[in-house]
Amino acid sequence: MSDSSSKTPQNPPTPGGESQPTTGQYKPDMLDARPVKPSKLGYNIALLVLGIVFIAAISATGADWGRLVQLPGNMVNYFTLMGQGVAQPLTAEVQQHWLSAFDNMLESVQIAWIGTVVGALFSLPMGFLAARNMTPLPLYVVVRFILSVIRAVPEIVFAIAIMLPIFGLGPLAGALALGISSIGTLSKLISEAIEGVDQGPLESARASGATQVQMIRWAVLPQIMPEVIAIWLYRFEVNIRASAILGVLGAGGIGSLLSALFGVRAWDRIGITLVVIVVVTIIIDQISAWIRHRVIHGAPKKEARAARERDDSDGVGVPPAGAHPI
């Protein structure tokens, strides 16, 4: 200890004039002790395979890329018609068109909302059943299997095959089809959030004699809830797009309007409808993204940090003189 403290950092006498003037103990033969750089072979092969798959997939689609360049002439024509429709002066009739597009879009949003709520209600318990750290293995395997089947089936199939015979093809059928299909993805994402939970609070709750239900309520839920809400909201955004597509098949909402308009080639109204879809979707996406950000990252970050710094300086644990024995 004493000789190392007397060592001066600058200008030490290095016998032999070695290339490392700052450290007296440095010896070139120490190089032998350096670890060999780990192989990246696996990583590079994976990258290569990914590239091959990508190129193969592109060529397998068999798309005629040449046609992409020469846009069909009538396409330009349609866009012009749509543009004229959007730009036309707001006569009473045109106003009616905008309003009906907006009404239909609202119905689509409602369908998406009901679907999301249904999915959210079921996804929380299903998420726990599909989380490896919460559920015994046999049940976990079964639930995971059911969920992956649900995820594999497109919403449209749910709407036609299951809901049509029961409710007829309408807004309710669309909403429930979206709900079921939401359960699949939501539960999977929630189960992953549950599996990633910090084990510490769980252990301390277990050590104080809490039951499984109490541990879920007070150690798991508080940890995952922000993430769960964000997942639900994101699914709502996805469901809005999906409900528009379901509408084309007759499940009501903006999709139904759009398919009716396509039927009569009312390009001006199609333009108006598309603008409404895009604007409403963007607005809802923005609001939802803002809420998700708030929920995940917490609102008043600056205040919390300031409070912690304040606390660090005092924090002396002097108990009150007359504390009752417990």
Added chain:
Amino acid sequence: MIRFSNVDVVYPGGFQGLKGVDLTIDKGEFVVIVGLSGAGKSTLIRTINGLVPYTSGELTVGDEVVDPTSKGKIRRLRSSVGMIFQSFNLVTRISVLNNVLVGRCSSTPAWRSLLGWYRAEDKELAFQSLERVGIVDKAYNRASALSGGQQQRVAIARVLAQDPEVILADEPVASLDPPTAHRVLQDLRRINRELGITTIVNLHHLEMARKYADRVIGMRGGEVVFDGPVEEATDAAIEEVYQRSLTAGDAAPESAAH
């Protein structure tokens, strides 16, 4: 109060955590366990509340034999054996009060704890526990807004809310700076004195062990190799526990000397 007779712990992987531990800890004792990392200190502590099940021998806490196979019995045992951890293990997104009320879970019906509808007397107990560690003013703050020392004191309050007969502390101050560490240990010591709660603490720091313990237990390789009043835990005795000089890490290795 706590009696180990020839207790073995063999982990599922085959690693032997405890080897033939014979130990009696009396009510109200403040015991500090020392030993190198991996010596079995944590295993010993976690055996007492069944977080680690023992595989042979017999362990009694109070009048009851600890039965790792019975979930109900283990839960009842844990309700009277509080535990605090190196990393505090608070739920950082809920309030300090709700963290302390987790200590009341074992005596609260499921529907009440699901709704967060604790009885008035449970809340009163939680507040008194917070007062005892001098942190009641933070009751409605989020736990994440507290410093490390404060979080550990909340963890002590949570344990106190259990109204325990035994407190187990697994490296409670290992992630705290020295002054804060002393404050936390003083709290534990004071609670041990005032309420007569048997307290068993794992510690790495010898001076702290000597300052606060009534009795020191030394462990090596899963066995108890030293057990005596704090006066007997001399440097020589602890070096015997560690099987190496207390300052071994300070000595410069041969190759680095010049």
